[in-house]
Amino acid sequence: MKLHRLSPLLLLGASLAASAHVGGDGGGHHGFVSGLSHPFFGLDxxxxxxxxxxxxxxxxxxxxxxxxxxxxxxxxGALLAQAGLNFPAIEPMIAASLLAVGLLLALRARLGAAAASALVAVFALFHGAAHGNELTGAPALVGMVLGTALLHGVGLLLGRWLQQRHVMLARAIGITVAAFGLFTGALLVAG
Incomplete structure (x- = not known):
């Protein structure tokens, strides 16, 4: 690929790496691209x-x-956090979400759509509150939701692929996610 075609990508990369924020918020994440990338950089x-x-x-x-x-x-959850609602135990609930969803995946637990939606919605409130405390502005929130939807879409595609070829790998991924939740929770308790 020629350099003139890479220039816009290099500039975009440089702008994402810049972390100097001026203004009253002293480091809040602004803008659509910041919101879009935000879910990709927190391993949890x-x-x-x-x-x-x-x-x-x-x-x-x-x-x-x-x-x-x-x-x-x-x-x-993000909007409620930005409106001033203080969520208790955000990080422990995020760790619990990893444990719960990891176990559901490892066990291939079958739930109806309503029950599955309700379960993940409880955890999503806390994930949203964490993001809402870090992001500012409507474009960043729109980007966050789109980034989340992209990750879910990748997960759906991966799940369909695993279902046809590697069911045991899907269980291993679930166990890994659940273990990560336990590890994260243990760090929170110890810290």
């Missing part, structure tokens, strides 16, 4: 969102129900 959020997609593809009849519930409730 990344793991939870991919696991929701994989589990939905493997075990929920209406595969989009839980991911949609997660994305919309994530936005609600």
């Amino acid at each position: 959020h990344l793991a939870a969102m991919l696991a929701v997609g994989i589990w939905s593809a493997l075990s929920v009849r209406r595969i989009w129900a839980a991911p949609l519930a997660f994305a919309f409730t994530l936005l609600a």
